[in-house]
Amino acid sequence: MSIDHIVDLGDDRFGILSRSGEAADSGVCVILFNAGFIHRSGPFRLHARLSRQLADAGHAAFRFDAPGIGDSIGRSDQPLVKTMRAGMDALERQFGYSRFVVGGLCSAADLGWQVAIADPRVVGLLSIDGLARQGWSYRIARLRRALRKSPLRRLGSLLRRARTAPRIRVGDGDLRDWPAAGIERTQFASLVERGVEQFHLFTGGAGYFLSRGQFRETYGRAVNAASVVFHHWPQCDHTFFAESDRRALIRTIGDWMAQRFERYHGPPNR
Template sequence: MTVQSPARPNILERVVRFGGDRALCGIVTRPADNSNRPAIIIFNTGIIHRVGHHRMYTKLSRRLAERGYSVVRFDFAGIGDSPAQRDDRSPLEENCSGIREVIDWTEANLKCDRVVLVGLCSGADHSVVYSGDDARVSGVVLMDPSIPRTRWFHVLDKFRRLKQPVVWTNFLIGKGRFWKRVRHKVAKGDAPPPPVREQFSRQDMETPETVSYLQSAYQKMVNNGISILAIFSGGHSYQHNYRRQILDALPDVNFGDRLELHYFSDCDHTFTYEADRRRLFRMLNNWLDNL
């Protein structure tokens, strides 16, 4: 059933089941009048269902629909109102298959042969993995996608830590990571393993194989004419901490004029504050107008 909100008479919303088995659940928000603008497909962030953190995706969908865009926000298998997968495919394979099914539905039912993929964190990573293999994708909006750390990242990270008073307090009273390493080395003759978070980052993001894979995925997007809006926040400081990091981390990718890059240094990872969301929405509107 399609619903027209009294507060927003110029947009329509309906619940849709996607795919051959109608397993994926989503909400389509579209303008009351037909538009030739690309459709916007919004992905889950982690296990957060289609409304997004702080209802960010619900608000974004309605604002974009008021500007003439059809917007689809849906739940991957096993999240929100979409049941868990029922075959032996990996979660990534299942989700990429789901993305294609949603785009197929969008093309057939909304008459949109161009789409823009929008994702935060894992949603951004799904956009990177998928978009280079589908000619219907004309743009991607990546918020805090996973990227390798760089030498300059580590320099800035050291300075950030050294500016924290607790670091010097712990040093003076014999607490903290530095003294733990010293005591472990004295006791066992070797330094302790790095924290789990650092192990995960190194193993998954900084190996030559991962860097090569990411460079190939981004270059494929560029070669296919896909425009990229990449926005990084200060809330993921353990993964990225400066604007140009994606360029330094993936030096073999020739982004050319396909990449618009921003860094919200004072914004947290989930855009908690309304002012940060307004800033994000304005930036997205401007970028879409020039797509």
């Protein structure tokens, strides 16, 4: 049975740490960043539930609000990655955790990526609807989808696009905090080299991801590494609106954590 603890992060900010009530602890702490502007309990309470289930299985999990989101009233001029690493420092200082799995959904996946690159304490990356480029795999998948439509619907789509197409096209990379195209391959390979466990999942709500081939096309051959896990759930939306999807996600992440981070009798200060 897990229990939640309030953790003071200073500067009038706090977070909630879910820990196993038993002595067994994997020594790994999962940090879930904000999904967009949704506060720390997550879309449809996903983070609160996931944290508690991970804690029940012996993996601590921490959720907190970045400056300017949820209960973190004040904004900050400090780079977000620095703020997140300061959160890791607090967990290390107060509870003894020094191995972290970081990330989450959408912007949290982007931030998790940056923190993973920057901080050697990160041993796992949780990326849901994270970075993917729209290369040939995407174009072919899109063409296939268009061809599946009836000619009338295709014509309707074309007319709608013609009417509403912006003069300047805004791509997903413009709206997200992604590195310049091409850099992600080197960064991905460096994470593999470091032995960072990677969990990548793309939902059907990520309109920029249509085909499994995009994953390899984006990150290169390093996706074949044993430390990389990939899922594509086209039937699922971006925020896990359906309870069955939330359950499946929690179960899948729980299984991944169990396989990749063995339990041992724990480290941290209790």
